[in-house]
Amino acid sequence: VDVKVVPRRCIADQELRLFQYTAIDEFTRLRFLGAYPEQSTYSSADFLKKLVKWYARRKIRVECVQTDNGFAFTNRFSNSKRDLPALFEQTAALPGTRHKLIRPYTSRHNGKVERSHREDHKRFYSCHKFYSLNGFNKQFTVHNRRSNNFPMRPLHWLSPAEFTVQYL
Numbered sequence: 173v174d175v176k177v178v179p180r181r182c183i184a185d186q187e188l189r190l191f192q193y194t195a196i197d198e199f200t201r202l203r204f205l206g207a208y209p210e211q212s213t214y215s216s217a218d219f220l221k222k223l224v225k226w227y228a229r230r231k232i233r234v235e236c237v238q239t240d241n242g243f244a245f246t247n248r249f250s251n252s253k254r255d256l257p258a259l260f261e262q263t264a265a266l267p268g269t270r271h272k273l274i275r276p277y278t279s280r281h282n283g284k285v286e287r288s289h290r291e292d293h294k295r296f297y298s299c300h301k302f303y304s305l306n307g308f309n310k311q312f313t314v315h316n317r318r319s320n321n322f323p324m325r326p327l328h329w330l331s332p333a334e335f336t337v338q339y340l
Contacts, residue, residue: 173223174194177191177211192292195237195285201332202336205312206222209305211244216258216259220260224267236269239271240274245273246260246271296311321334
């Protein structure tokens, strides 16, 4: 799971801030995307809840969630709250999901998500304009459906949706 700031040039209202939350299943490459107006522990926890439900509808159990050490996911590097679990960590513990933190300064461990963000930039953000969170969310849902139906070489030229069906 990772968070990306939506590029300013894509947002019509300069006061509006938008964030893209992304989760990718390690085996099937099936992506789940979420749009939020802020990057916070609340948004991250809400995204995790939606993520678990979304994958459950596809008969995939979320056993482990890997994130970076950002404040939206953990209090690990907080001076005052280091011993308190962040809301995201508490939410992950409820359905029995293990939360794995990647080592600091090793973004390569989040490689699938980082590559996914680059592809989103080329295929989605370069040709869209957003006027509200609701409008962004609608366009984003269509983009997520398209990307889950796009053939990928690591999956032997099957789309993540087709590949998932094979193993269920």
